[in-house]
Amino acid sequence: MCSGIAPPLSPESGTEGRSSGKMFSLIKLRRVFTVHQVPKAFHEDSIISGYRHPRSSATDCVLSLFQLTNETLNVWTHFLPTWYFLWKLMTVLLMEDAWYDAYTWPLLVFLISCCVYPLASSCAHTFSTMSTRARHICYFFDYGALSLYSFGSAISYSAYVFPDAWVNSTFHAYYIPVAVLNTILSTSLSCYSRLGLPFLHYNHDIDERFSERQSPRLSKVLRILAFAYPYLFDNIPLFYRLLLCVGEGCTDNEANSIHLQHTSLAFLTAFLFATHLPERLAPGRFDYIGHSHQLFHVCAIIGTHFQMKAIEADMVLRQSQLLATAPPITFNNTVGSSLVCVSISLGIICLFSLPLLYGSSETHPTKTEGKKCKH
Structure with a gap:
């Protein structure tokens, strides 16, 4: 087990750690490290410094939120918006007829997913430096939450956003x-992109044998595909409504302009996630503030806000028409389907996590850490 003492640093890196601590820390905290002082599993593309200790305790992880590291803003840019979406959810839940009005259920499912995905993301970024195995498991849950958000979007789109011409169609x-x-596929493929298949590509002895070490580019492509495909499928009715539909049955209302804002931000979010800009142009310059993952979080949250506004607008503006012409909204095609997705996704996450949960002690310390830790 690790002694809990930070690994000794070179004089140069120690000076960097102390100066950054004096400048950025609100309270006295552990030093941060460079990319060369942490295991490869913790490396981020073009991020050179600001790494937390790779064997941090849960308390250290929480305290690090009040110190500027390369993860601090990743946490806060999703943790704070969680409370905003929770407030929006509570305003709907406290409506007198929300529980009994089936027309409201798709909105509730969507808002719950809006609360879950930023909370899961902030927790993953907070506790991912407890160990290499903890890092993988944290992000498995993060991926599952994103898949649930995609499904929540599909539920609300089916109920409120489908163009008039497609309502009650075979596609609908x-x-x-x-x-x-798609949710099952998304969770499976995104988890697979980290380590491969459990027990086949990795086991309790080796937990970073697959793509992130051997084929990082393949890992990235698989992860992008895991989230891009469900998003594109979910938005087929919206893309048709906004870009292709002409004439009768196109549902031209005030919500369309808000949908365009959300769609634009969604593509900007995907661009930032895929390209690692701007830090790829100037490695080390955006380690603490302004790197792509922070911008990705901000754009995703703003996009989700506009998506919520557009869904609410369609829900109100089209209520009488949809109640008369659309398929009935039932427990099975809203809450029931969501519970199925949650259950299966949790099962997939558990399957991918089992070799890590019941494995032996970690075997990937930093070079300097090996002097302080016993395995």
């Missing part, structure tokens, strides 16, 4: 079942 009938399958 199969839209939710396919979204369920």
